[in-house]
Amino acid sequence: MIYLDYQATTPLAPEAREAMLAWLGGPESDSFGNPHSPHRMGRMAAAAVEVAREQVAALFPPGGRVIFTGSATEALNLAIRGNMPVRSGEHIAFSAIEHAAVIDTVKAIGNWTEIGVTPEGLVVPDTKMPPYAGLLAVMQVNNEIGTIQPIADMARRAKELGALLLVDGVQGAGKMALPPEADMIAVSAHKLHGPKGIGALWVRDGLKLIPHIEGGGQEQGLRSGTLSPTLCAGFGAAAKLAVERMEEDAAHVESLWRHARDAFDGWTLNGSAEQRWHGNLNIRKDGLDVARLMSECREVMFSAGSACASGSGRTSHVLRAIGLDDAQAKSSIRLGFGRYTTKDELERACSIILEAADSQG
């Protein structure tokens, strides 16, 4: 099987796997302590969690703290639901291409404004917004089309409005620097070669949140529940590796991108080519029957639209936001590649997909 769905999830880095094995903790080991217990085994586990926290913190700008969560979805919920201006009824503005973890959470809470994007898939910083917004939510890199948003400009808007800036950093973390202008940033381990089931919210120093999970008071009182040292250690090792390999990974992705772009010459790219993470190739071909294509290319793991929207039968809200009609959106595929994708695999996958697409006439 050839895996080309790096936006949905990524393979666990061998280094992260190794770090996790040390904390799986059978009865013969000393590594199954509860990191919140005061005895020696508990303190050993807590020390492993704190090492991981430092490693994850290196992904973020200086001047903030890292709260571990069960996923980026949970981190985004904490940022939105735990936000005081929002709790007191202030408006939330978010871009039309945010992940459902932002859009659905915001809509469940109350007053909101959606900010449009250009046909290139870029948020327009000078969009009219309510003057009284308390929170502005914009993602760094879109998960469906890979476009990189003008976060510095959005930070300027947030400042003008007196709003806090929440950045969904899930698809950018470990691949590029996370934006220093943000007040809160959410990330997910499994998108950067760490384990599934753990994410983090970075919160700027001095910013107070209200917990949305009550209980034992872990994670500075913001997210009660026993932490998993295994997941934290895996996340930490993956983050450390991502920081160390950032340039090397980006250069590898760039060469894969050039190859894939050439292979799909004649197909239309969805979203900007330049303001984009090049590990995401979202393309379309008029008249393409994507469901048939996928059933004929079972050896290649890729996505029709986003992994979240696909399967739901709904047209992707991101492709709609950039102006695609139903037919165009439904003839789009997303190929995602990265650190562990080889050129040979990519070449084989491109030939398989192209052959199947050409056979549709």
Ligand code: PLP
């Ligand atoms: N935000 C973006 C941009 C994503 O791509 C995803 C996952 O697809 C999420 C949030 C949710 O992440 P998690 O799987 O950790 O809940």
